[in-house]
Amino acid sequence: MLLKIPLPNSPTCYKNFFISIILLIVIIYIYQLTTYTKVNLVYYDKVRLVNLHKLPVKLLEDSVKKPAILNKKCTYWDCFNLYRCGNTGHDRITVYVYPLKKYLDGRDASSVISKEYYRILEAVIDSKYYTANPNEACLFVPSVDTLSQDNLQTNFTTKILNNLEYWSGGENHLIYNMIAGKAPEFSPVVELDVGNAMIAGADFDTFTFRTGFDISIPIFSPVLKLAEEPEINYNRPWFLTSSQISIDPLYMQELEDLQAKTSNILILDSCYYHNYTKRCEISTNQPYDYPQILQKSTFCTIFRGERMGQTALLESMAAGCIPVIMMDSPIMPFNDVLDWKRAAIFILEDHIDNTMTVLRKITPQHVREMQKHVRFLYNTYFSSFKQIVETSLDIIQDRVFPQWGRVYDDWNVSPDDRTSNPLFLPITAPRAQGFTAVILTYDRLESLFILIEKISKVPSLMKIVVVWNHQRKAPPALSKFPQIAKPISVIRTKANKLSNRFLPYEEIETEAILSIDDDIVMLTSDELEFGYEVWREFPDRIVGFPSRTHIWDNVTKSWKYESEWTNEISMVLTGAAFYHKYWNYLYTTALPTGVKNWVDDHMNCEDIAMNFLVANITNKPPIKVAPRKKFKCPECTNNEMLSADLGHMVERSQCVDFFTKAFGRMPLQSVEFRADPVLYKDPFPEKLKRFNNIGSL
Ligand SMILES: *[C@@H]1O[C@H](CO)[C@@H](O)[C@H](O)[C@H]1NC(C)=O
Ligand SMILES: *[C@@H]1O[C@H](CO)[C@@H](O)[C@H](O)[C@H]1NC(C)=O
Ligand SMILES: *[C@@H]1O[C@H](CO)[C@@H](O)[C@H](O)[C@H]1NC(C)=O
Ligand SMILES: *[C@@H]1O[C@H](CO)[C@@H](O)[C@H](O)[C@H]1NC(C)=O
Numbered sequence: 001m002l003l004k005i006p007l008p009n010s011p012t013c014y015k016n017f018f019i020s021i022i023l024l025i026v027i028i029y030i031y032q033l034t035t036y037t038k039v040n041l042v043y044y045d046k047v048r049l050v051n052l053h054k055l056p057v058k059l060l061e062d063s064v065k066k067p068a069i070l071n072k073k074c075t076y077w078d079c080f081n082l083y084r085c086g087n088t089g090h091d092r093i094t095v096y097v098y099p100l101k102k103y104l105d106g107r108d109a110s111s112v113i114s115k116e117y118y119r120i121l122e123a124v125i126d127s128k129y130y131t132a133n134p135n136e137a138c139l140f141v142p143s144v145d146t147l148s149q150d151n152l153q154t155n156f157t158t159k160i161l162n163n164l165e166y167w168s169g170g171e172n173h174l175i176y177n178m179i180a181g182k183a184p185e186f187s188p189v190v191e192l193d194v195g196n197a198m199i200a201g202a203d204f205d206t207f208t209f210r211t212g213f214d215i216s217i218p219i220f221s222p223v224l225k226l227a228e229e230p231e232i233n234y235n236r237p238w239f240l241t242s243s244q245i246s247i248d249p250l251y252m253q254e255l256e257d258l259q260a261k262t263s264n265i266l267i268l269d270s271c272y273y274h275n276y277t278k279r280c281e282i283s284t285n286q287p288y289d290y291p292q293i294l295q296k297s298t299f300c301t302i303f304r305g306e307r308m309g310q311t312a313l314l315e316s317m318a319a320g321c322i323p324v325i326m327m328d329s330p331i332m333p334f335n336d337v338l339d340w341k342r343a344a345i346f347i348l349e350d351h352i353d354n355t356m357t358v359l360r361k362i363t364p365q366h367v368r369e370m371q372k373h374v375r376f377l378y379n380t381y382f383s384s385f386k387q388i389v390e391t392s393l394d395i396i397q398d399r400v401f402p403q404w405g406r407v408y409d410d411w412n413v414s415p416d417d418r419t420s421n422p423l424f425l426p427i428t429a430p431r432a433q434g435f436t437a438v439i440l441t442y443d444r445l446e447s448l449f450i451l452i453e454k455i456s457k458v459p460s461l462m463k464i465v466v467v468w469n470h471q472r473k474a475p476p477a478l479s480k481f482p483q484i485a486k487p488i489s490v491i492r493t494k495a496n497k498l499s500n501r502f503l504p505y506e507e508i509e510t511e512a513i514l515s516i517d518d519d520i521v522m523l524t525s526d527e528l529e530f531g532y533e534v535w536r537e538f539p540d541r542i543v544g545f546p547s548r549t550h551i552w553d554n555v556t557k558s559w560k561y562e563s564e565w566t567n568e569i570s571m572v573l574t575g576a577a578f579y580h581k582y583w584n585y586l587y588t589t590a591l592p593t594g595v596k597n598w599v600d601d602h603m604n605c606e607d608i609a610m611n612f613l614v615a616n617i618t619n620k621p622p623i624k625v626a627p628r629k630k631f632k633c634p635e636c637t638n639n640e641m642l643s644a645d646l647g648h649m650v651e652r653s654q655c656v657d658f659f660t661k662a663f664g665r666m667p668l669q670s671v672e673f674r675a676d677p678v679l680y681k682d683p684f685p686e687k688l689k690r691f692n693n694i695g696s697l
Contacts, residue, residue, distance in 0.1 A: 060105040060159050067162040068169045068195025076212045076399060079196040081171050085138035085400045093397050095129045095174075096137030096166075097121055103144070103160045116220065116385065117145040120176050123389035129397065134166055139396065140173045148179040149191060158193045170195030174396075176389075178202040178219045178309065186306045200392045202309035206329035212399070215392045218333035218382055221311035223277060227291035227318035228383070232371055238266045240359065241297035241321065243279055243290060244305065244312050245270040251303050251326065252282075254352040262356055266297065294319035298367060299345070299359055301326055317343075317378040322370045324359070326352055334381060336395050337411040343373040376414040422582060422617070434462035435512035435532055435578060440501040443470045448518045449482050455516070456484035458528045465507050466490045467500055498599055498606040501574070502587040511539070513584065517575040520545075520631055526693035531625045534675045535578035542614055542622040543675075544577025546631055550656050550668050559660050561608070561652035565629065570668040571611040572622035576631065583614055594662045598655070605655035612659045616667035624674045626694050 071079060085093055100113070124130060124141050131137050144160045146152060161167065161175075175194050180203040181187030188203045200215040209216060239262070242255050246269070259265040268279035271287055279290040294300055300316035304327045313333070316323050323344040325332070332340045340346075345362075347355055362370075381391045398405035409418060437455050441448045448466070455461055468475040468490055475490050489507040493500040501515060512535055514528065523545060535543040547569035553560045591613055599606045611622060660666045677691040686692050 056099075056101050058101045058103050060103060060156075060163060067158045067193035069193050070189065071170075071196050072208075072210070074196055074198075074210050074213050079171070079213065080198070082400065084172055090136075091401065091404070093129050093138045093393065093400050094131040094133075094136055095124055095127070095139040095141060095393060096131055096134045097124050097141045098143040098164060100143045103156075105156060105159065112151075113143070113145045114147055114151060116178075117147045117176070119385040120147070120389055123386040124393070126386065127390050127393055129393050137166075138172060138400070139393075140164075140166055142173065142175070146175050146177050146190060146192065149177070149182050149187075150179055152192075154191055161192065161194060161197075167195075170197030173197040174200055174215075174392075176200045176217070176392075178217070179307065180309075181307070183306070188308055198396075202333070203307050204331040205308050206331060209331045212336070215395055216331045216333050216335050217388055217392055218314050219309040219311050220385060220388065221291075221315050223291055224314055224318045224383065226277065226289075227294055227315050229295050229320060232320050232375055233295060234368060234371065236296050236298045236321075237264065238297035239264040240299045240301065240324070240355070241266040241268065241294060242301040242303075243268045243294060243315075244301070244303055244310065245279070247303045247305065251349075251352065255301070256282075257353065258356055266293070268293070291315040291319055294321045297321050298371075299324045303327065304330075304349075314378070314382050317374050317382060320371055320375055320378075322367070322374055324355065326355075334391055334395065337398070337406070338377065338381070339408070339412045342412060343370055343377050372414070380414075422586075431460065431533075431536060433510050433512070434460040435514050435535075436463045436465055436508045436510045436581075437461060437514040437516055438465045438467060438501060438505075438508065439516055439518050440467045440469060440498075441518040442496070443473055444518050445476065447521055450521045451516065451518055452484065452488070453482045454521060454523075454525065455514070455528060456482070456486055457525045458532075459525075460529055460532045461486055461514075462510050463507070464488045465505060467503075467505075468492045469496050469500055471496060498603060499587070499596065502584045502606065502610065504581065504584040504588055508581050508584070511580055512536075512578055513581050514578050515544075515574040515576075520576045522631060523576060523628070524693040526691040527626050527628065530677055530691045530694060531578055534623060534625050538623050539580055540614075540618050541620055542572045542574070542577050542579045542583075542611060543625060544572040544574070544579075544622070545625055545628055546573040546575055546577075547571065547622070547624040548573060549670060550666070559653070559656045559666065561649060561656045563649070567672050568670040569624050569672075569674075570615075570621055570670040571608060572624055574607040574610050577622075579610075579614070583610065586617070587613055592662045595659055598658055598662075602651065602655070604651055605659075608652065608655050609659060612663055612667055615669055616663055616665075619667070619669060621669040621671035621673075623671075626676060627674070628696060 074080075121141065121143060129139075134140070142161055142164055144157055146157060146161075161170070161173075164173075167173065173194070173196075175190065175192070175197050177190040177199060178201070180190045180201055182191070186203075188201075188205050188208045190199060190201060198214055199210075200217045202217050202219040204214065204216055240258075242265075252267070255265070255267050259267060267282045268288060268290070269282050271278045271280040271285070277290050278287050279293065280287050294316050297319075298321065300312070300319075300321035300323055302310055302313050302316065302323045302325050304310075308327065308330060313323055313325075325340075325344050325346045326349060328349050330346075332338070332344070345358065347358060351358075381387055394406075439448065439451060452464060452466075455464065463486055464484075466475070466488065471492075471494070475492065478488060478490065481488055491505060491507065512532065514532070516523075527545070531543060531545065535541075548571040549562045549566050549569050550571070551560050551562050552558075587610060591609060595609050595612070599609055615621065677689070677694060679689045680691075680694060682689075
């Protein structure tokens with residue numbers, strides 16, 4: 001049993017208590033023995049386990065092998081033998097489990113295995129890493145229970161381990177331990193001489209944990225199932241609950257001080273009748289079911305007991321309660337790969353009196369995210385022995401085969417929240433490739449030529465593609481176009497559709513597209529080049545100049561399009577924007593038919609549709625570049641920035657509302673953010689700035 005029995009505070013009940021504890025231990029021991037023989041062992045036939053009384057007996061003579069002392073300096077590089085893993089032809093680690101034996105030594109001490117350790121062995125054998133062949137094994141798990149220091153006979157277990165067939169000083173052996181050390185020292189590391197073996201332990205502190213070598217695991221609690229709730233309940237009456245039994249009186253005092261100032265703090269301790277699944281409120285003695293009560297609290301404190309590892313951690317997580325870790329230098333479970341800042345609050349023991357200030361500062365939205373994350377971590381890594389064992393092996397797998405290793409998001413982002421980025425681009429797109437300007441035009445030759453002339457001066461421009469949308473009139477010959485140093489392609493379309501601007505033309509050879517209307521002639525070469533620089537940092541987003549936002553109209557109960565100056569933006573119009581050409585492909589092949597037809601029927605809102613499409617895939621907002629707000633020009637006629645007429649705005653609002661229904665949700669994300677060049681507006685000589693010609697509105 002892994003449950004820690006509460007220590008009562010008053011000395012008078014010590015005697016009774018110890019008698020009951022001894023009784024309990026005896027009962028547990030008998031219970032373990034009986035359940036042990038009752039377990040249907042046929043299930044384990046992969047290691048050919050047999051009934052206990054049929055187990056082969058290994059008699060340990062007074063061992064001649066001197067046990068190898070635990071090597072505190074081990075690192076992955078000098079204690080782990082990688083050559084045992086790579087040369088077996090497998091692309092994953094292989095784990096061998098020693099066959100169960102009944103060990104005896106001269107003084108007839110005999111080994112027992114707890115149900116919990118049994119489940120660990122079972123999980124290893126069921127995992128994809130298991131091998132029955134010790135000669136091709138990369139990792140070894142002894143069939144000797146090392147889970148709880150309270151249960152094991154130190155010298156005897158050390159002797160068994162050191163006499164294992166493939167032990168060789170503990171090399172590549174994995175020792176699972178949840179409760180390390182015994183009273184009075186409570187060593188944070190299992191008190192066994194295991195040489196160079198790795199320890200998957202739950203009690204480590206920063207001084208004993210061998211980073212990159214040991215694995216930090218949680219202490220499992222047998223009552224987790226009672227704490228689990230089917231749905232996350234976000235409305236919880238208690239703000240903070242402390243439920244650990246017999247915590248340090250100093251911490252208890254701090255908690256009571258906090259409670260004196262805030263009403264919704266619940267402090268529980270064991271009830272006089274000492275039942276693990278009952279806790280009583282410290283002043284009123286009102287009993288509560290434990291761990292179910294944790295489902296009623298937003299935050300749950302986790303203190304250091306005699307041991308660092310606490311069953312309360314998983315119990316809180318099972319109940320969806322955000323752990324508030326009040327320990328200095330804890331080693332959180334699976335700290336190699338899990339980012340605990342997303343799921344827990346850490347408070348130094350000296351700062352416990354500030355707890356409420358810290359917790360109150362967390363916004364309700366952040367609290368919800370943490371609650372969701374707690375649940376994700378619990379469901380994915382902690383809810384069973386199987387998950388705990390598999391995760392520990394997964395971590396070793398990633399160490400041995402880093403080339404196939406999981407990355408931060410794989411471990412820390414729930415699949416529901418993962419945004420897929422379909423562009424197989426490096427984090428920053430290369431500058432060298434440049435961009436292709438795609439200009440949609442009808443027949444406004446004058447402004448088209450001005451525009452071509454202007455953008456030809458942008459250094460990163462590679463090519464101009466003119467999409468000629470006038471079917472009855474032919475475009476002028478190329479010789480009539482401005483003579484520029486970059487190639488120009490003219491594409492004649494078959495129908496005057498706005499979606500023509502988003503077709504994935506093969507003439508577009510670069511990853512980046514500058515989509516620009518033929519009347520946007522006011523953007524400077526600096527603005528455009530800088531816009532491209534920004535796009536390279538955000539290659540999956542629409543990056544550009546005219547920005548808009550969407551707002552919920554609580555009178556008409558519908559979404560509205562907004563072009564006023566606001567602090568937030570959620571769209572960047574494709575009248576002047578950079579984006580990846582993949583979105584052209586997606587617009588053409590995957591835009592909901594209703595949206596496509598709407599755009600063609602109304603000859604409007606193709607730019608809004610593109611913003612919906614990209615945001616729906618990436619869950620990210622677009623990026624507004626440089627301060628320019630007005631894109632007016634005297635000769636422009638059907639530019640929407642100019643036509644601030646009411647009808648136009650009404651139609652644009654209808655688009656936003658209709659698209660929301662067609663996508664089944666409002667995908668647009670808002671952002672209060674704009675990209676300006678580094679020295680923009682700094683009091684610094686203009687001529688020394690990289691992008692000077694930016695700043696006009
Ligand atoms: C365990 O071994 C140590 C030294 O090897 C010895 O000092 C100690 O007495 C032993 N403990 C028991 C309970 O046999
Ligand atoms: C502890 O409480 C639970 C639930 O009330 C009960 O089922 C169980 O029998 C109790 N255990 C002991 C040892 O009293
Ligand atoms: C609509 O929103 C405004 C501003 O946010 C608010 O003042 C008003 O009370 C809201 N009206 C309704 C009916 O919710
Ligand atoms: C929008 O996003 C949802 C959720 O990710 C997805 O199921 C749906 O297919 C997307 N729609 C389009 C048109 O991309």
